[in-house]
Amino acid sequence: xxxxxxxxxxxxxxxxxxxxxxxxxxxxxxxxxxxxxxxxxxxxxxxxxxxxxxxxxxxxxxxxxxxxxxxxxxxxxxxxxxxxxxxxxxxxxxxxxxxxxxxxxxxxxxxxxxxxxxxxxxxxxxxxxxxxxxxxxxxxxxxxxxxxxxxxxxxxxxxxxxxxxxxxxxxxxxxxxxxxxxxxxxxxxxxxxxxxxxxx
Amino acid sequence: xxxxxxxxxxxxxxxxxxxxxxxxxxxxxxxxxxxxxxxxxxxxxxxxxxxxxxxxxxxxxxxxxxxxxxxxxxxxxxxxxxxxxxxxxxxxxxxxxxxxxxxxxxxxxxxxxxxxxxxxxxxxxxxxxxxxxxxxxxxxxxxxxxxxxxxxxxxxxxxxxxxxxxxxxxxxxxxxxxxxxxxxxxxxxxxxxxxxxxxxxxxxxxxxxxxxxxxxxxxxxxxxxxxxxxxxxxxxxxxxxxxxxxxxxxxxxxxxxxxxxxxxxxxxxxxxxxxxxxxxxxxxxxxxxxxxxxxxxxxxxxxxxxxxxxxxxxxxxxxxxxxxxxxxxxxxxxxxxxxxxxxxxxxxxxxxxxxxxxxxxxxxxxxxxxxxxxxxxxxxxxxxxxxxxxxxxxxxxxxxxxxxxxxxxxxxxxxxxxxxxxxxxxxxxxxxxxxxxxxxxxxxxxxxxxxxxxxxxxxxxxxxxxxxxxxxxxxxxxxxxxxxxxxxxxxxxxxxxxxxxxxxxxxxxxxxxxxxxxxxxxxxxxxxxxxxxxxxxxxxxxxxxxxxxxxxxxxxxxxxxxxxxxxxxxxxxxxxxxxxxxxxxxxxxxxxxxxxxxxxx
Numbered sequence: 001x002x003x004x005x006x007x008x009x010x011x012x013x014x015x016x017x018x019x020x021x022x023x024x025x026x027x028x029x030x031x032x033x034x035x036x037x038x039x040x041x042x043x044x045x046x047x048x049x050x051x052x053x054x055x056x057x058x059x060x061x062x063x064x065x066x067x068x069x070x071x072x073x074x075x076x077x078x079x080x081x082x083x084x085x086x087x088x089x090x091x092x093x094x095x096x097x098x099x100x101x102x103x104x105x106x107x108x109x110x111x112x113x114x115x116x117x118x119x120x121x122x123x124x125x126x127x128x129x130x131x132x133x134x135x136x137x138x139x140x141x142x143x144x145x146x147x148x149x150x151x152x153x154x155x156x157x158x159x160x161x162x163x164x165x166x167x168x169x170x171x172x173x174x175x176x177x178x179x180x181x182x183x184x185x186x187x188x189x190x191x192x193x194x195x196x197x198x199x200x
Numbered sequence: 201x202x203x204x205x206x207x208x209x210x211x212x213x214x215x216x217x218x219x220x221x222x223x224x225x226x227x228x229x230x231x232x233x234x235x236x237x238x239x240x241x242x243x244x245x246x247x248x249x250x251x252x253x254x255x256x257x258x259x260x261x262x263x264x265x266x267x268x269x270x271x272x273x274x275x276x277x278x279x280x281x282x283x284x285x286x287x288x289x290x291x292x293x294x295x296x297x298x299x300x301x302x303x304x305x306x307x308x309x310x311x312x313x314x315x316x317x318x319x320x321x322x323x324x325x326x327x328x329x330x331x332x333x334x335x336x337x338x339x340x341x342x343x344x345x346x347x348x349x350x351x352x353x354x355x356x357x358x359x360x361x362x363x364x365x366x367x368x369x370x371x372x373x374x375x376x377x378x379x380x381x382x383x384x385x386x387x388x389x390x391x392x393x394x395x396x397x398x399x400x401x402x403x404x405x406x407x408x409x410x411x412x413x414x415x416x417x418x419x420x421x422x423x424x425x426x427x428x429x430x431x432x433x434x435x436x437x438x439x440x441x442x443x444x445x446x447x448x449x450x451x452x453x454x455x456x457x458x459x460x461x462x463x464x465x466x467x468x469x470x471x472x473x474x475x476x477x478x479x480x481x482x483x484x485x486x487x488x489x490x491x492x493x494x495x496x497x498x499x500x501x502x503x504x505x506x507x508x509x510x511x512x513x514x515x516x517x518x519x520x521x522x523x524x525x526x527x528x529x530x531x532x533x534x535x536x537x538x539x540x541x542x543x544x545x546x547x548x549x550x551x552x553x554x555x556x557x558x559x560x561x562x563x564x565x566x567x568x569x570x571x572x573x574x575x576x577x578x579x580x581x582x583x584x585x586x587x588x589x590x591x592x593x594x595x596x597x598x599x600x601x602x603x604x605x606x607x608x609x610x611x612x613x614x615x616x617x618x619x620x621x622x623x624x625x626x627x628x629x630x631x632x633x634x635x636x637x638x639x640x641x642x643x644x645x646x647x648x649x650x651x652x653x654x655x656x657x658x659x660x661x662x663x664x665x666x667x668x669x670x671x672x673x674x675x676x677x678x679x680x681x682x683x684x685x686x687x688x689x690x691x692x693x694x695x696x697x698x699x700x701x702x703x704x705x706x707x708x709x710x711x712x713x714x715x716x717x718x719x720x721x722x723x724x725x726x727x728x729x730x731x732x733x734x735x736x737x738x739x740x741x742x743x744x745x746x747x748x749x750x751x752x753x754x755x756x757x758x759x760x761x762x763x764x765x766x767x768x769x770x771x772x773x774x775x776x777x778x779x780x781x782x783x784x785x786x787x788x789x790x791x792x793x794x795x796x797x798x799x800x801x
Binding site for chain 1 (some may be wrong): 642
C-alpha cells in the first residue's frame with residue numbers, strides 16, 4: 001500500500017505546484033515590449049525615409065518581418081550594432097545604396113528667398129517648419145531631425161542643410177582635436193597678432 | 201535631524217590624497233587690485249545653465265554693475281558690466297572653457313570712470329517675499345564661486361527648510377588660495393552672507409568648515425564669531441583635517457556628518473546645502489550693498505610668475521593682461537592652467553577672460569608641474585581604487601571607457617565620479633584616467649540627449665500622422681454628410697412633387713431638343729394633321745413612360761437605401777419623361793394652333 005500512498009502524495013504535490021505556477025503565470029504576467037517597439041526605440045526617429053519606408057516605425061515593422069538592419073544612414077553603425085544585438089543577427093556594414101553616415105544637420109531656410117509655398121511644411125515629417133501660405137517659413141531648429149525631406153520640394157531651392165555646431169556644454173572632451181598653439185609664442189607676439197585678429 | 205556641535209566627532213571619506221600644497225606661493229600677500237585691462241571680454245554665459253537674453257547694443261555706454269543680459273524666457277543668469285565703459289562689439293570670442301571654443305561675448309572698453317549704476321540694497325529681508333529675495337539674487341547674477349557655477353538662487357530655491365547649511369572654506373586643491381585670502385580679510389562679510397543664506401533657506405544650523413592648513417582664516421573666523429553679537433549658537437566653525445578632496449561637496453558632507461549623499465540625489469534631498477565662502481561673500485554684497493557679481497578673487501600663481509598673489513579681478517579681464525602685470529616669464533611650451541593642477545584645464549588662447557568660476561590662474565614652470573608623459577599600460581596595481589573618494593573602481597572604469605561599454609560604466613556608477621583626479625595623480629602608468637571618464641560621461645550625456653530628441657521626434661511624427669489621418673477622416677465625413685444632405689433634399693422634393701432644379705434644367709435641354717426635332721418636320725411639311733397625330737402619339741407614349749417611371753420610382757423609394765442610386769435615376773427618368781411629355785403636348789398644341797392659324801389665313 002505504501003507505494004500507492006507515495007504516488008498519491010506526489011500527485012497531490014504536483015497538482016498543488018501546478019496550480020500555484022498556473023496562478024503565478026497569470027497574476028504576475030510581465031507584459032514584454034513587442035519587438036517592433038524595441039526596434040523602433042533604437043532607430044534615430046529622423047523619419048527621413050532613406051531606408052525606403054515612410055518613417056522609422058514602418059521600417060521597424062519591416063525589420064521585425066525580416067528586412068535587413070543596415071538601411072538606416074542617420075543611425076549609422078552604432079544603430080546597426082544595437083539592432084544586431086537586439087535581434088541576434090549579424091551586424092553588417094551600412095548599405096551604401098541607402099546613403100552614407102553623415103554629421104548631424106538641420107535645415108535652414110534662407111528666409112528672404114522663401115516665397116511661402118508651404119510645400120516644405122507638407123513634406124516635414126515632424127512638423128518642424130512654421131509658416132503659412134504666402135508668408136515666410138522658418139525651421140524650428142530644435143525640432144528638426146535633419147531628414148532632408150524639405151529640400152527637394154522647395155521650388156526656389158532656399159533650404160540649406162547646415163551641420164549642427166557643437167556647443168561647449170555638449171563638447172565631448174576631445175582634447176586631441178584642439179589645435180595646438182604655442183601660447184608662449186602668441187603671448188610674445190600677441191600684441192601684434194591679436195590686434196590683427198581683433199581688427200578683423 | 202542632523203545636528204553638529206563643536207565637539208561632535210568628524211568622519212572620514214574613503215580614499216583621498218595629500219599632494220604638495222604649494223599654497224605659500226600666493227597666500228602671503230593681501231588681495232591686490234590690478235590696473236584695469238584696456239578691454240574686457242564678458243562672455244554672456246559664465247556659469248552652468250542657460251545664458252540670459254542680451255539687453256544692450258553695440259555702442260551703448262554702460263555703467264558699472266549694469267546688466268548686459270536679463271533672465272529672459274530661459275531664466276538664465278544675467279551678466280553685468282564689470283566697470284563703466286562702452287560696448288564696442290558683441291561677437292564670438294575664445295571662451296574660458298577646456299574645449300577652446302568661441303562663444304558670444306560682449307567687448308567692453310572701460311572709460312576708467314568706474315561710475316556705478318544706482319545700486320538697490322535690501323535693508324530688511326523680512327519685508328520681501330521669499331520669491332523676491334531669490335529674484336534679487338538671480339538678477340545680481342550670483343553663481344556658485346567654488347565649482348561649476350550653478351546659479352545660487354536655483355540652488356537655494358531647492359533647499360528650503362533644510363537642517364544644515366555648510367559654508368565651504370575648505371579649498372583643498374593645491375596652489376589655490378583665493379578663498380583663503382578672502383576668509384582672512386573678509387571673515388565678517390562671509391559670516392554676514394552665511395546669516396543671510398540661513399535666513400533665506402530657514403536652515404536650522406550653519407557650519408563654516410575650514411581645512412586645518414589655514415590657521416589665519418580659522419583665527420579670523422573665531423574672532424568674528426566671538427565678537428559678533430548677532431551670531432547665535434546655530435552658527436559654528438569646524439576645522440577639518442587637510443586631505444584632498446575634502447572640499448568636494450559630497451566629501452565635505454561626509455566628513456562633517458558621516459552621511460553620504462545617495463547617487464542621483466542632491467545634498468538638499470538629505471537636508472543639507474553647501475555654499476562656498478566666496479558665494480556667501482557675494483550674497484552679502486548683493487543684499488547689503490546691491491552689488492551684482494562683477495568681480496571675484498583670483499589666485500595668480502605658479503613659478504613662471506615673478507609676482508604671484510591674489511587679486512580682485514573684474515569679470516571679463518583677459519588672462520594675458522593679468523599675467524603681464526604679474527611678471528609672466530613664459531618658458532618654451534609654457535602651459536597656462538585655469539583652476540588647480542588636479543581639476544584645472546589648459547587654455548588654448550591667452551585672450552580668454554576671467555569668468556565667475558575662475559578661481560585660479562596657474563602658470564607653472566616645467567620643473568614644478570611636469571607636462572603629461574606618455575601613457576603606459578595599466579599594471580593593475582590598484583592604487584587608484586585606494587584613493588577614490590567616491591568608492592568607485594577607477595581601473596575597471598578605465599577598461600570600460602576604453603571599450604566604450606557605456607552600460608557597463610553606468611553599472612559601475614561613473615556618474616558618481618567627481619573628476620577630482622586623485623586616481624590619475626597616483627597612477628604609476630600616468631594614465632589620464634579622468635580624461636577617459638570625462639569623454640565617457642560626455643558620450644553618455646550625448647546619447648541621453650539624442651534619445652530624448654528622438655523620443656520628441658517620434659511623438660511629433662506620430663502626432664502628425666494622427667493629425668493627417670484625422671483630417672482625412674474629417675474630409676470624408678464632410679463629403680458623406682454633404683451627399684446625405686443632397687439625397688435628403690431630393691427625397692423631400694420627390695415627396696412634395698417639387699422639381700429638382702438640376703432635373704428641371706436637364707429636362708429643359710431635352711425638351712428643347714425634342715421641340716427642335718418636332719419643329720423641323722412641322723415647318724418642312726404642310727401635312728399638319730399627320731404631324732399633329734405624330735406629336736399626340738409621342739405625347740401619349742411619353743405620358744405612359746412617365747407613369748411607368750413614377751411607379752418604378754415609388755417602388756424604389758420603398759426599397760432600402762442601397763437602391764438609393766436606382767431611385768435617383770428613376771426619379772430623374774420620371775421627371776425627364778414628365779417634362780418631355782408636357783413639352784411634347786405643349787409643342788403639339790402650339791403646332792396645331794399654328795396650322796389652324798395658317799389654314800384660317
